[in-house]
Amino acid sequence: MGGVERGFPSAEFEARIARAQAMMRTAELDALVVTSPPNVRYVTGFASEFWESPTRPWFVVVPAEGQPVAVVPEIGRESFLATWLDDVRTWPAPRPEDDGVTLLAGVLQNLPRRFARIGWELGRETVLRMPITDFNRLCGLLRGIECVDGSPVLWALRMVKSRREIERHRVICGLASDAFEAMPGRLALGMTERAAANTLRLDLAERGVDAVPFVAACSGLGGYSQIIAGSREVVLGDGAVLIMDLGATWDGYFCDFDRNFAFGSATDAARHAYETVWRAVSVGIEAVRPGATAAELWGAMAAVLDLDEAGGMDVGRLGHGLGLQLTEPPSNRPDDATLLMPGMVMTIEPGLEYAPGKMLVLEENVVVTEDGCELLTRRAPEVMPVIG
Amino acid sequence: MGGVERGFPSAEFEARIARAQAMMRTAELDALVVTSPPNVRYVTGFASEFWESPTRPWFVVVPAEGQPVAVVPEIGRESFLATWLDDVRTWPAPRPEDDGVTLLAGVLQNLPRRFARIGWELGRETVLRMPITDFNRLCGLLRGIECVDGSPVLWALRMVKSRREIERHRVICGLASDAFEAMPGRLALGMTERAAANTLRLDLAERGVDAVPFVAACSGLGGYSQIIAGSREVVLGDGAVLIMDLGATWDGYFCDFDRNFAFGSATDAARHAYETVWRAVSVGIEAVRPGATAAELWGAMAAVLDLDEAGGMDVGRLGHGLGLQLTEPPSNRPDDATLLMPGMVMTIEPGLEYAPGKMLVLEENVVVTEDGCELLTRRAPEVMPVIG
Numbered sequence: 001m002g003g004v005e006r007g008f009p010s011a012e013f014e015a016r017i018a019r020a021q022a023m024m025r026t027a028e029l030d031a032l033v034v035t036s037p038p039n040v041r042y043v044t045g046f047a048s049e050f051w052e053s054p055t056r057p058w059f060v061v062v063p064a065e066g067q068p069v070a071v072v073p074e075i076g077r078e079s080f081l082a083t084w085l086d087d088v089r090t091w092p093a094p095r096p097e098d099d100g101v102t103l104l105a106g107v108l109q110n111l112p113r114r115f116a117r118i119g120w121e122l123g124r125e126t127v128l129r130m131p132i133t134d135f136n137r138l139c140g141l142l143r144g145i146e147c148v149d150g151s152p153v154l155w156a157l158r159m160v161k162s163r164r165e166i167e168r169h170r171v172i173c174g175l176a177s178d179a180f181e182a183m184p185g186r187l188a189l190g191m192t193e194r195a196a197a198n199t200l201r202l203d204l205a206e207r208g209v210d211a212v213p214f215v216a217a218c219s220g221l222g223g224y225s226q227i228i229a230g231s232r233e234v235v236l237g238d239g240a241v242l243i244m245d246l247g248a249t250w251d252g253y254f255c256d257f258d259r260n261f262a263f264g265s266a267t268d269a270a271r272h273a274y275e276t277v278w279r280a281v282s283v284g285i286e287a288v289r290p291g292a293t294a295a296e297l298w299g300a301m302a303a304v305l306d307l308d309e310a311g312g313m314d315v316g317r318l319g320h321g322l323g324l325q326l327t328e329p330p331s332n333r334p335d336d337a338t339l340l341m342p343g344m345v346m347t348i349e350p351g352l353e354y355a356p357g358k359m360l361v362l363e364e365n366v367v368v369t370e371d372g373c374e375l376l377t378r379r380a381p382e383v384m385p386v387i388g
Numbered sequence: 389m390g391g392v393e394r395g396f397p398s399a400e401f402e403a404r405i406a407r408a409q410a411m412m413r414t415a416e417l418d419a420l421v422v423t424s425p426p427n428v429r430y431v432t433g434f435a436s437e438f439w440e441s442p443t444r445p446w447f448v449v450v451p452a453e454g455q456p457v458a459v460v461p462e463i464g465r466e467s468f469l470a471t472w473l474d475d476v477r478t479w480p481a482p483r484p485e486d487d488g489v490t491l492l493a494g495v496l497q498n499l500p501r502r503f504a505r506i507g508w509e510l511g512r513e514t515v516l517r518m519p520i521t522d523f524n525r526l527c528g529l530l531r532g533i534e535c536v537d538g539s540p541v542l543w544a545l546r547m548v549k550s551r552r553e554i555e556r557h558r559v560i561c562g563l564a565s566d567a568f569e570a571m572p573g574r575l576a577l578g579m580t581e582r583a584a585a586n587t588l589r590l591d592l593a594e595r596g597v598d599a600v601p602f603v604a605a606c607s608g609l610g611g612y613s614q615i616i617a618g619s620r621e622v623v624l625g626d627g628a629v630l631i632m633d634l635g636a637t638w639d640g641y642f643c644d645f646d647r648n649f650a651f652g653s654a655t656d657a658a659r660h661a662y663e664t665v666w667r668a669v670s671v672g673i674e675a676v677r678p679g680a681t682a683a684e685l686w687g688a689m690a691a692v693l694d695l696d697e698a699g700g701m702d703v704g705r706l707g708h709g710l711g712l713q714l715t716e717p718p719s720n721r722p723d724d725a726t727l728l729m730p731g732m733v734m735t736i737e738p739g740l741e742y743a744p745g746k747m748l749v750l751e752e753n754v755v756v757t758e759d760g761c762e763l764l765t766r767r768a769p770e771v772m773p774v775i776g
């Protein structure tokens with residue numbers, strides 16, 4: 001894919017761990033423990049759809065010094081030994097009465113103790129992927145060690161992408177831009193939302209995308225009233241406006257952007273709203289530079305859209321971070337003071353409810369550079385395409 | 389799809405809530421709160437890929453009497469009003485300083501208080517999909533109410549499927565059986581694991597499957613050494629045995645079964661192992677009847693496979709429950725005393741490591757009936773197919 005091969009060299013993971021360990025010293029943590037698919041993948045490279053099975057917990061310990069340790073079910077031994085990690089401990093899972101708890105407690109108790117604090121996925125936009133009853137039992141076993149929220153470290157770490165991570169965002173944004181540009185030739189007046197979504201999915205599969213975890217195909221006369229529910233058996237008739245919002249991955253990294261299509265004809269009001277939102281995207285992209293805040297991105301777009309602080313829409317923000325997950329911190333919101341830094345990948349996502357139940361949302365993806373940003377997606381057309 | 393339409397009538401959800409409420413009285417719970425995609429879908433029917441975004445938590449409260457209450461981000465208001473629920477409360481999310489916590493606490497505090505206990509997704513094979521720091525804060529706000537593990541009730545509820553749920557399992561198992569039976573005509577000596585997996589994915593998409601969250605395509609000479617990692621760029625040469633293990637859904641319900649293919653030629657040892665495992669499947673299916681335990685299913689298959697209690701493989705069990713998730717309780721293991729009941733959907737999944745690093749695993753899906761079981765998948769061939 002444009003000269004990029006799947007998988008990372010060990011040097012990539014070593015650099016991530018070095019950054020993590022520096023942050024852990026500042027946060028006064030002796031270790032981080034991760035349990036969720038994106039964080040385990042970030043630390044180890046382990047990629048598997050087996051996460052779909054909720055039966056077994058998986059743990060990776062990142063100590064403040066030295067190499068990470070995987071504490072995983074026996075069924076994963078070989079897969080974890082195939083990662084860059086050397087230290088893989090296993091137990092025979094499933095074993096509901098003790099699914100890794102005492103094994104993990106032993107590993108954590110034997111770590112060098114400096115701060116007597118271990119960070120876990122307990123905070124904002126993270127999920128602890130293990131039974132909470134087991135987590136509480138485990139914390140009880142760790143006498144003299146405090147279990148605290150490690151999510152600020154995890155997000156600070158993941159928010160700034162490496163050169164290799166950005167390459168992957170370029171690949172998936174390029175493939176998805178190709179697919180969206182082919183859509184006018186594949187959509188037709190009278191097809192259903194569901195058929196439109198399936199057309200996009202098939203097209204993406206043929207282009208070599210790895211996975212398409214998110215497609216929203218939502219329509220309404222002149223605009224749509226929501227943008228999250230799955231596509232329905234609703235016919236795209238004259239005057240319908242369809243949003244196709246897409247989260248697809250290549251080698252683990254997401255694109256998240258949308259395109260809008262009018263069917264048959266578009267009213268002046270719908271056209272005008274589209275053009276206003278398109279201008280807000282331009283202004284948003286121009287506002288992206290190191291040192292700006294996420295709140296300033298919101299402000300720049302909100303001025304074009306004439307939004308007050310309540311936002312005028314139920315979406316609650318005008319874009320967000322992007323990476324191994326469809327959405328990541330920060331949020332482009334009036335109260336998010338996160339400073340943009342080179343390497344952060346962001347969505348620019350203004351939207352307008354120009355009449356009750358008639359929304360128009362546009363979205364592009366950018367990466368923050370030393371002096372501004374690089375557009376990862378190819379911009380949507382300046383005028384809303386009409387499917388004849 | 390065989391006369392089955394997507395979506396459930398309200399009567400289906402009302403019956404689920406009635407069963408839940410009966411179980412909650414026995415478990416002495418005033419309410420259950422669910423936060424995770426399968427449990428929210430089970431209670432409300434809400435289906436959305438927007439779960440991919442970890443930013444916002446979602447809550448559904450099932451009180452011991454009366455109707456469920458959705459406490460969800462504003463972005464989901466319309467989608468939840470489109471479900472069978474009438475009572476939908478929203479807050480402007482994301483709002484990290486209070487993402488639904490005080491709103492939900494208010495709803496819970498106003499419930500009739502009989503046991504002063506509320507059940508949450510805290511136990512076996514469940515995930516609490518909200519920041520644990522928020523959960524702890526919320527439990528602190530609920531003065532006089534104890535937050536306890538509600539997962540035994542949730543699993544007892546979901547483990548037994550309704551007639552309509554079983555219809556959906558039949559649809560997806562039928563579609564996937566069709567796809568697997570077409571594979572010998574689509575696989576070829578010399579293709580890669582990744583190409584084989586993509587071939588299956590595309591075929592399934594064309595047949596109208598909704599999603600394919602899990603495909604493992606793993607190969608090795610005469611057998612494979614693991615069955616969970618994603619497919620690789622490994623060529624399927626002479627003597628390779630490929631397992632394709634598949635978790636696909638239709639209207640939310642999973643199939644989970646596999647097929648094996650030899651490439652070029654198969655050794656006698658590999659053929660023999662396949663046939664042994666195939667016989668173990670037959671014995672496993674025959675052992676399924678109401679009143680048998682999951683442990684007895686394990687025992688019947690283990691006898692054919694000549695396994696000791698350690699299992700001889702790292703998989704840790706010989707099948708499991710199936711439903712809205714790829715794997716659900718119970719586990720076919722020597723220590724799982726769960727009684728089979730009519731309506732339980734199970735996988736029968738014996739496997740053998742007949743030489744170091746050479747595994748063969750076969751899997752079928754069944755539903756427990758009044759006097760035995762009904763096979764949902766069409767059995768794998770009795771002799772391992774060879775791709776020429």
